[in-house]
Amino acid sequence: MGKVFVEYAILPEYRHAYLAFILERQALDKRLSVYEGTDQPGLFVETWEPVSHEEYVSMRADRQSGDNPVWSVMHSWVKGGSAKLNIWHFHEIYNPLSGN
Numbered sequence: 441m442g443k444v445f446v447e448y449a450i451l452p453e454y455r456h457a458y459l460a461f462i463l464e465r466q467a468l469d470k471r472l473s474v475y476e477g478t479d480q481p482g483l484f485v486e487t488w489e490p491v492s493h494e495e496y497v498s499m500r501a502d503r504q505s506g507d508n509p510v511w512s513v514m515h516s517w518v519k520g521g522s523a524k525l526n527i528w529h530f531h532e533i534y535n536p537l538s539g540n
Contacts, residue, residue: 441490442531444499448524449483454517461513462486482519496529503527
């Protein structure tokens, strides 16, 4: 299992629509946390955890393709469109000092 990060900038004119949308998504899936840059208002990062690699592959396809009717609504809100929606999957590394 790992953690997924999704990063994008929302155009100012879509901020209110985006916030309503993403808070609704968060209420439906408790694995989602959302952060906004303090130095860069409008820059958002979602974190999702736990997420398996297989879930991530599906999530990435859904978020970037425009085929998913739920998530594709965001594409016109993202500065640069879906091409500027960045998504990564990370797994925790083994730390021999902590026993993890």
